[in-house]
Amino acid sequence: MSEASEHPTRRAVVVGGGEISRVHLRALAGMGVEVAAVVDHDAERAQRAAAPLGAAAHTDLDAALTDGGVGPVDVVHVCTPHDQHLPVVLAALARGTHVLVEKPLAHTLADAERVVAAAEAGSRKVGVVLQNRYNATTRAMKEVLAGGSLGPVLGASATVVWSRTADYYAGKRWAGQRPRSGGGVLINQAIHTVDLVQWLLGPVTSVSGRAFRLLPIDGVDVEDTAAIAMTHAGAHGAEVRSTFFATAANAVNEPVTIDVTCERGSLSLRGDLTVTDAQGGETVVSDSPAVAGAPAYWGRSHEALIGDFYARLDEPEPFWIGPREALEAQRILSEVYARS
Ligand SMILES: NC(=O)c1ccc[n+]([C@@H]2O[C@H](COP(=O)([O-])OP(=O)(O)OC[C@H]3O[C@@H](n4cnc5c(N)ncnc54)[C@H](O)[C@@H]3O)[C@@H](O)[C@H]2O)c1
Structure with a gap:
């Protein structure tokens, strides 16, 4: 051959x-x-x-x-x-x-x-x-947490503070219409970070939250803001709580933040990732530069994911981010929508 x-x-x-x-x-x-x-x-x-x-x-x-x-x-x-x-x-x-x-x-x-x-x-x-599961920073978070050097996770918080104006919805009418999009900031923008939080901290066993609109825009009926508290089934049967705030009503797009506090150190993602150990030593991990033509806040890893998907086409196992894995974040935000 x-x-x-x-x-x-x-x-x-x-x-x-x-x-x-x-x-x-x-x-x-x-x-x-x-x-x-x-x-x-x-x-x-x-x-x-x-x-x-x-x-x-x-x-x-x-x-x-x-x-x-x-x-x-x-x-x-x-x-x-x-x-x-x-x-x-x-x-x-x-x-x-x-x-x-x-x-x-x-x-x-x-x-x-x-x-x-x-x-x-x-x-x-x-x-x-x-x-965003392919970002150097989030992969490093996953590895550090799995390695256990910082001890058990005590809790985490995450924010997505972005801007989606009338111009955005004018160019993408479906995005502002709940029957077509399913929702706003949670399902359209913050879903990546909801997925990361449950991937990093473990399966979510309970969700409490609300989604609502702060700034009216003509013809837009989806939420621009949401707040969530989640309970995760952490390692060794211990429950861990995370809190989450997302808004598309900010004036600018801020970097996504995820902070994880462990018994012997912490992980803080704010653009770069800073890992702090029990002695106060810091390690900084940066992501690769943004993909040309794509806003940095989309994440930088589309090409990595697409390349990996093609590289694994002949493998017998399902792709590691398949529908069942993605359903977790969708289930979480759907629970928030059901309560809002
Ligand atoms: N992963 C990310 O970071 C990221 C970033 C942006 C958008 N997205 C997702 O990508 C998807 C598309 O978003 P977009 O911003 O490109 O939207 P868009 O409105 O810019 O483009 C969607 C296109 O699909 C076409 N279309 C609609 N129904 C179709 C059908 N049945 N068959 C063929 N074409 C059809 C429309 O005419 C339009 O040109 C959404 O699911 C969005 O959430 C993901």
Whole structure:
């Protein structure tokens, strides 16, 4: 067997040709993955995204994969609005492709559970883009906590203090409409940090919280602010509490913060991560520079996650950030919405 046929060029279709698709398309170009087509309901958007790559432009995934002349496809990237995740995931799995779906799994918990069920019923890989688990800082937090050198975790707090103005919602109408997005700052922006907190501290056994709107914007009915307290089943049966504050009503985008206090030291993420040990010694971990063209507050690790997903396509195990893992954060924020 020749080198080329052992490592065939992978072929991708990107569905949704909006803002985040640019990050996916740039990552794919950098990895040498062939973009077979860009699909967008809006034909002009599909064309605009596809043309520079010499890819085909389509307005419907199913039609593209059946008689659209796209040819064999390894991975479908789901970059559509939240209410358009489930139908695209189901269409892609029905055509036998692997799937990489943007966060959240879906706009409702019920649809998110259907994504989990569909993924687990099939043999294709389904990855979820929670890219901040690939940040050098958050990986270091996970390793230090797993290593146990700082002792048991006493508690944690996290903040997402960002700005989403009327201009943001004007350019992305679905994001301000609860029936399409499922919510605001929690499901759209803070979901990454909710996921990180439960990944770092352990499974959440109880949630208490509220989501509400502080600053009215015409035509927007989703929350801009939320406060949560979570109980985690920590190591050795000990329960640990975390608190969480998220707002999109700030004037500017501040760095995400996560502070974890342990019996013999602490971890403090504020852009950089500072690890303080029992003797007061400090170690600082920095993330790699932001990806060109993407705001730094999105996190810097889209390319790392996409590259890792492709590198693991032939492995027998499911991708490590799959629908079941992503469901945890969705379950937490859904509980807050149910109480609000
Ligand atoms: N991981 C991250 O950090 C990150 C950052 C930004 C956005 N996102 C996620 O990416 C997804 C898309 O967000 P965006 O900001 O690019 O939105 P967007 O509005 O800029 O683009 C969405 C595109 O999807 C198209 N579309 C809608 N329904 C479709 C369908 N059924 N088939 C084909 N095309 C369809 C729209 O016409 C639009 O062009 C969302 O899930 C969002 O939460 C993730």
